Amino acid sequence: MxxxxxxxxxxxxxxxxxxxxxxxxxxxxxxxxxxxxxxxxxxxxxxxxxxxxxxxxxxxxxxxxxxxxxxxxxxxxxxxxxxxxxxxxxxxxxxxxxxxxxxxxxxxxxxxxxxxxxxxxxxxxxxxxxxxxxxxxxxxxxxxxxxxxxxxxxxxxxxxxxxxxxxxxxxxxxxxxxxxxxxxxxxxxxxxxxxxxxxxxxPGASQAVRFRPLHETRQLIRIAAERKPVLWAILAISWFWFLGAAYLTQFPNFAHSNLRGDETVVTLLLSMFIVGISAGSMMCERITRHRITLAPVPWGAIGLSLLGIDLFFAVPASPEATTWWTLLSNPVYLRVLLDLVGIGVCGGLFIVPLYAFIQHETPQHKRARIIAALNVINALFMVASALAGMVVLGALNMDIPGFLLLLSLVNGLVLIAVWRIRRRA
CATH class of the missing domain: 1.20.1250.20 (MFS general substrate transporter like domains)
Structure with missing residues (x-):
């Protein structure tokens, strides 16, 4: 072909x-x-x-x-x-x-x-x-x-x-x-x-449809857990949504408190992050050579950690008042933008092969329920992300760069899980 x-x-x-x-x-x-x-x-x-x-x-x-x-x-x-x-x-x-x-x-x-x-x-x-x-x-x-x-x-x-x-x-x-x-x-x-x-x-014409919210949600998780590599892939995708939700949620306050930026800075941070994810997603086909493989996923995970750590050190200790043009023209702030683009690119490399893997490895008559299970777990992880932000930034009084650094370090544990997926797939 x-x-x-x-x-x-x-x-x-x-x-x-x-x-x-x-x-x-x-x-x-x-x-x-x-x-x-x-x-x-x-x-x-x-x-x-x-x-x-x-x-x-x-x-x-x-x-x-x-x-x-x-x-x-x-x-x-x-x-x-x-x-x-x-x-x-x-x-x-x-x-x-x-x-x-x-x-x-x-x-x-x-x-x-x-x-x-x-x-x-x-x-x-x-x-x-x-x-x-x-x-x-x-x-x-x-x-x-x-x-x-x-x-x-x-x-x-x-x-x-x-x-x-x-x-x-x-x-x-x-x-x-x-x-x-x-x-x-x-x-x-x-x-x-x-x-x-x-x-x-x-394909699943005999599948019964029941409205039992809690029971059926538990049943989704059981179906998703029937193949361990698929479950690990689901958890890895949900972790990315945890991480991504943390970045997106903190952008407004990060721009205001740590970059002393106006509203245009918030929009630029969001744009660069999403441009990066889009670019990473588009790169996956060429990197995988049209094959369903998890090869890019560990590299994406490594990049999420390393660039997240660099972002912590890229944030200036005593920022001047900034606009979107300051971030693009001043090398000190440009490093922050490049880190966010890179984090986005690594996120795209991380999630796209995992989605393709889940779709390919699940039976056709159960595929939609496994995707539904993924949606439930994604929602749980995004709620957990909001709670983690409240605890770390509020109760523990950590600043936003420190919170994002912590998440980058925790991401190292996800890298271990990703290697397990590759070995068992």
Missing amino acids: AIHSQFRLLGQRRFLPFYLTQFSGAFNDNLYKNALLLLIAYQTTGLLGLSVNTVVNLAAFLFVLPFFLFSGMAGQVADRYEKAAIIRKVKLAEIGIMTLAALALWSGWYEALLVLLFLMGVQSTFFGPVKYAILPQVLADDELVGGNGLVSMGTFVAILLGTIAAGLLMGLEAAAPIIAVSVLTLSVLGYLAARKVPATGA
């Missing part, structure tokens, strides 16, 4: 409509979520009698909660029914949710927006297992790493663009109506793309 670049997939119907669907969904999720958080933070004095800080954390909790409640059912549905049809129904539900969200934004009914954020989390929970389980059905083995690289790049770029768009739109005088129209329009465009996704068949 002739070997071609992964980008040729973007010209094929078996991949492009799905890619546009998942990109628009990730963009819309982040536009809506970040716009809501900014509305709460800057245009209200709190909701339901609660402080702004409490409501912001409640919003984050409401978006993550559905992954714990409904992932078991979402995995069963994706294994039982035809995946293209599920994608269309999920995107149709998004139109309904965003129609209500548009009305709530237009009228300033913020309490309803919190409920709708929970429903967006439900919608994302049901889309997640299909998103990764469909790839092995539409891609050949020698396309799987490249396809996952494109999906990873698209997801993180959509997160970046959605976050930036929310900030820009919130600066407009008619922010709420414009965002209302935007989220509804994006949901319609996502559904139109979903209508072009080709049918894939339903």
